[in-house]
Amino acid sequence: MQLNMIVAGVGGQGSVLASHIIAEAAIAHGLAVRVGETFGAAMRGGAVASHVRMGDVASPLVKKGGADAILALEPLEGLRVGVDYLSPEGIVILNTCPNYPVDTSIGVFPYPPLERIQADLRSLGKTVYAFDATELAIQAGNARTLNAVILGALAGTGLLPFSAQILEEALAARVPASSLESNRAAFRLGLQRLEELKKGA
Amino acid sequence: MNVISLNQPGRRALLMGNEAIARGALEGGLELAAAYPGTPSSEVVEALYEARRDRDFYVEWSINEKVAFEVAYGASLVGARCLCAMKNAGFNWVMDTFMTISYTGCKAGMLIVVADDPDAHYSSNEQDTRVAAEYNRLFCFEPSNQEEARQMAAASFQISEHLELPVFLRSVTRISHASGDVTLGILPEVQNRHQLGFNKHWKLPYRWNVYGPPGAVAKHDWLLSRGALMDEIAATSSFNRLTPSPSRIAVIASGLGASYADEALTNLGLLGVVQYLRLGIAYPLPNAALRQIFATTDVVVVIEEGDPMVERQVLRLAQAEDFRGKILGKDSGLLKPTGEINTDLAEEALAKATGNLTARGNLTGLPAGGLSSVTARGNLTGLPAGGLSSVTARGSNLTARGSVSLDATMSRGELRAEIKPRITPRSSTLCAGCPHLGSYWGLKKVLNRQSEDAIVNGDIGCYEQAGYGLFTKKDLASPEDSKRYPILSPYTILDTLYVMGSGIAMAQGQAQIGYPGKCLAVAGDSTFFHATMPALANAVANQADIAFLILDNSWTAMTGHQPSPTSCRNALGNPATRLSIEKVVEALGVHDLHIVAPYDVKAVEGAVDKALAFHGPSVVLARGECMLQVIRRTKRRWQTTVVTEGCTGCKTCLQLGCPAITFADEKAGIDRLLCVDCGLCSQVCPFHAILGGK
Numbered sequence: 052m053q054l055n056m057i058v059a060g061v062g063g064q065g066s067v068l069a070s071h072i073i074a075e076a077a078i079a080h081g082l083a084v085r086v087g088e089t090f091g092a093a094m095r096g097g098a099v100a101s102h103v104r105m106g107d108v109a110s111p112l113v114k115k116g117g118a119d120a121i122l123a124l125e126p127l128e129g130l131r132v133g134v135d136y137l138s139p140e141g142i143v144i145l146n147t148c149p150n151y152p153v154d155t156s157i158g159v160f161p162y163p164p165l166e167r168i169q170a171d172l173r174s175l176g177k178t179v180y181a182f183d184a185t186e187l188a189i190q191a192g193n194a195r196t197l198n199a200v201i202l203g204a205l206a207g208t209g210l211l212p213f214s215a216q217i218l219e220e221a222l223a224a225r226v227p228a229s230s231l232e233s234n235r236a237a238f239r240l241g242l243q244r245l246e247e248l249k250k251g252a
Numbered sequence: 253m254n255v256i257s258l259n260q261p262g263r264r265a266l267l268m269g270n271e272a273i274a275r276g277a278l279e280g281g282l283e284l285a286a287a288y289p290g291t292p293s294s295e296v297v298e299a300l301y302e303a304r305r306d307r308d309f310y311v312e313w314s315i316n317e318k319v320a321f322e323v324a325y326g327a328s329l330v331g332a333r334c335l336c337a338m339k340n341a342g343f344n345w346v347m348d349t350f351m352t353i354s355y356t357g358c359k360a361g362m363l364i365v366v367a368d369d370p371d372a373h374y375s376s377n378e379q380d381t382r383v384a385a386e387y388n389r390l391f392c393f394e395p396s397n398q399e400e401a402r403q404m405a406a407a408s409f410q411i412s413e414h415l416e417l418p419v420f421l422r423s424v425t426r427i428s429h430a431s432g433d434v435t436l437g438i439l440p441e442v443q444n445r446h447q448l449g450f451n452k453h454w455k456l457p458y459r460w461n462v463y464g465p466p467g468a469v470a471k472h473d474w475l476l477s478r479g480a481l482m483d484e485i486a487a488t489s490s491f492n493r494l495t496p497s498p499s500r501i502a503v504i505a506s507g508l509g510a511s512y513a514d515e516a517l518t519n520l521g522l523l524g525v526v527q528y529l530r531l532g533i534a535y536p537l538p539n540a541a542l543r544q545i546f547a548t549t550d551v552v553v554v555i556e557e558g559d560p561m562v563e564r565q566v567l568r569l570a571q572a573e574d575f576r577g578k579i580l581g582k583d584s585g586l587l588k589p590t591g592e593i594n595t596d597l598a599e600e601a602l603a604k605a606t607g608n609l610t611a612r613g614n615l616t617g618l619p620a621g622g623l624s625s626v627t628a629r630g631n632l633t634g635l636p637a638g639g640l641s642s643v644t645a646r647g648s649n650l651t652a653r654g655s656v657s658l659d660a661t662m663s664r665g666e667l668r669a670e671i672k673p674r675i676t677p678r679s680s681t682l683c684a685g686c687p688h689l690g691s692y693w694g695l696k697k698v699l700n701r702q703s704e705d706a707i708v709n710g711d712i713g714c715y716e717q718a719g720y721g722l723f724t725k726k727d728l729a730s731p732e733d734s735k736r737y738p739i740l741s742p743y744t745i746l747d748t749l750y751v752m753g754s755g756i757a758m759a760q761g762q763a764q765i766g767y768p769g770k771c772l773a774v775a776g777d778s779t780f781f782h783a784t785m786p787a788l789a790n791a792v793a794n795q796a797d798i799a800f801l802i803l804d805n806s807w808t809a810m811t812g813h814q815p816s817p818t819s820c821r822n823a824l825g826n827p828a829t830r831l832s833i834e835k836v837v838e839a840l841g842v843h844d845l846h847i848v849a850p851y852d853v854k855a856v857e858g859a860v861d862k863a864l865a866f867h868g869p870s871v872v873l874a875r876g877e878c879m880l881q882v883i884r885r886t887k888r889r890w891q892t893t894v895v896t897e898g899c900t901g902c903k904t905c906l907q908l909g910c911p912a913i914t915f916a917d918e919k920a921g922i923d924r925l926l927c928v929d930c931g932l933c934s935q936v937c938p939f940h941a942i943l944g945g946k
């Protein structure tokens with residue numbers, strides 16, 4: 052068994068932490084894991100992609116075209132990673148709330164239309180679950196729980212070889228006590244939204 | 253008049269090897285030299301100081317080798333032919349800069365002279381720095397006598413400009429500190445100074461910035477692409493000479509080793525009998541000549557001073573060519589690997605290597621057909637006959653290092669190719685509320701207003717973001733020697749960017765050679781203590797007219813907020829002694845010091861203005877703690893900053909480069925998640941339309 056995922060986002064969104072939480076849950080479930088180095092200047096608004104692999108894995112990086120899931124905390128970053136890594140059988144969890152790069156805000160490069168990003172990802176993979184995860188995080192009481200929303204959504208896909216509860220506990224173990232409740236709430240909102248989307252799909 | 257500056261071409265004179273190098277460099281059009289003394293290298297610059305009495309060029313004893321190297325390199329970038337000299341140990345201090353500048357090359361010719369010390373006469377080790385030249389893929393001269401040292405130094409600048417890379421000249425004690433007859437060449441009268449200029453995108457985008465688009469790996473590709481030009485020189489230069497013979501034995505000797513081999517072969521009666529490849533270029537080797545040797549011999553003996561550096565290159569090619577004979581040298585145990593060699597040792601080794609064969613009657617065994625002579629068909633520099641312009645092939649693979657997908661079917665490949673152009677690049681930025689944003693705003697205002705030709709030399713830390721540029725589609729490169737580009741984005745302020753501590757010394761090279769614009773440098777607090785103090789001392793000692801901005805955010809932020817000497821806390825969070833940058837700056841002899849808060853952009857502007865007006869080294873110390881650390885401590889978040897109705901959509905605030913400032917529907921906005929209420933944007937808004945903040 053092998054499960055290959057990439058968490059994509061912008062520095063500061065918590066994508067690296069999210070990838071570690073998935074890996075820790077996998078370890079709790081008794082699986083071997085690899086989390087690839089992250090790329091980009093994470094501290095400074097750069098693009099970040101964190102590879103998470105579990106099962107019969109040895110190397111730190113997902114093969115091109117080999118990602119079973121891409122967890123995109125930001126739409127453009129989802130496409131940036133998806134274009135090379137998404138498997139034709141793979142799924143994408145896509146936060147539709149954009150974070151415009153400085154290249155766009157100073158007018159050098161346009162930001163691709165959201166519908167275009169989704170259409171491109173659909174042509175590359177099997178299913179795209181798109182929703183405004185940032186809005187759900189705010190609903191959960193803290194916009195910084197965006198990564199927890201995405202983790203909840205991942206649990207809702209049924210892709211993981213372990214239960215949603217294992218993932219939620221791995222999350223709980225890694226967030227500060229002060230934001231534990233909002234993180235749990237965010238996780239559940241994400242899970243719930245994905246289940247709705249699956250029904251709709 | 254000193255013989256070094258005597259313009260009597262053809263006159264023969266006795267010169268020490270180091271003097272011969274100095275003389276050669278002057279003949280080659282040297283304009284700036286910088287060095288730190290160390291035996292056996294010191295006389296290169298001592299001789300140049302003598303010549304300085306008669307000729308106009310810049311020479312300095314720098315504070316250390318790294319500073320000297322960067323001073324010289326800075327001068328090359330504005331168009332001055334330069335030299336930097338050091339001993340073997342001194343070279344180790346230069347390694348960080350040395351290994352990095354090769355990725356962008358140089359502009360005017362640059363000659364790196366390193367005097368090694370086999371047998372450790374004056375040194376604590378015997379290291380062979382030719383290995384570093386090969387490691388860094390730089391062209392490496394190795395003279396066998398003083399006259400060759402002069403010729404090589406003289407030829408270096410032209411070769412360096414042809415390659416757009418520094419040329420390495422490796423001397424040893426018995427060249428540098430020995431003397432020999434030298435025939436003086438022509439000293440050029442005209443100095444180049446009027447041609448000084450700076451183009452930050454010279455021939456390639458972000459040319460003088462290893463991090464600039466398209467990034468360091470593409471610049472590494474560029475460096476490797478220069479190999480073919482070097483091979484061409486190695487193949488045709490008359491500093492390399494192959495004397496073929498019908499013998500099945502070849503001797504390859506390099507540099508000083510060749511002078512011993514010359515004698516040993518003569519003494520043994522083997523000169524002209526065995527094949528003999530005499531090398532003046534230790535890297536790269538002339539592969540065609542080596543192939544010819546492999547095809548016609550059974551035994552190859554390598555004689556060189558130092559490590560088996562040439563021997564290993566020969567071994568490598570021999571393996572690739574499936575050479576079945578023996579390669580004998582230091583690795584094989586024919587010669588001892590430590591200490592110096594000499595004629596006796598070379599003779600002994602050659603006798604041993606050829607003896608057995610002589611006994612078997614192999615020595616003059618004639619291959620069918622004989623060999624055509626490849627001797628001496630090159631000119632001295634080895635540059636192609638058509639002149640420099642005839643050589644193209646520069647940086648052709650600098651762009652597009654897109655990953656090739658091996659697993660994709662063709663249609664998937666096409667799909668990817670269709671999607672990729674839509675993926676907006678995401679250039680990294682400084683953080684919202686970063687104190688460096690305020691410092692750079694003030695600096696940029698001054699530069700755009702009053703200093704058209706300024707060069708801002710960057711350094712390593714978060715603030716290096718200001719040199720990354722944006723990954724724009726525009727092809728900026730231009731071949732002009734001098735060109736000013738407007739500061740378009742907050743991230744295009746830095747003109748040069750290399751390694752820790754390099755910026756401030758490079759600024760000095762530019763200033764000292766007389767670059768007409770202002771020469772500035774920036775560095776952070778951690779970098780200040782790590783690598784810039786010697787360079788600042790150098791600026792004072794040599795009275796360089798530079799302005800140095802120290803961006804003190806109290807932490808080693810970029811690498812993850814380790815403490816710096818200005819943190820007041822150690823890594824356990826306990827109180828620690830705070831070192832005072834201003835006291836260090838003053839103690840180093842800087843008289844023009846301005847301390848400002850980066851969150852007061854007018855104050856920064858005023859301080860930079862004053863620093864640029866001052867003649868001599870001046871320092872602006874902008875002190876404001878890293879905002880991420882402030883937030884961690886105080887939990888401070890967005891509360892009040894708002895863009896009001898007064899916003900005209902002028903986009904001035906976007907030029908601050910703060911990622912919390914957004915722009916949509918012709919109006920600026922504030923990202924509530926990112927904003928930390930630092931107050932910078934409300935200061936820069938010309939319509940006072942942004943309210944709140946500190």
Ligand SMILES: Cc1ncc(C[n+]2csc(CCOP(=O)(O)OP(=O)(O)O)c2C)c(N)n1
Binds near residue numbers: 816
């Ligand atoms: C020789 C060397 N050692 C270490 C590093 C790693 N490094 C990158 S930036 C940096 C320090 C930056 O600190 P500072 O100058 O205070 O700037 P800040 O990031 O705080 O703005 C270090 C140590 C390096 N690039 N080169």
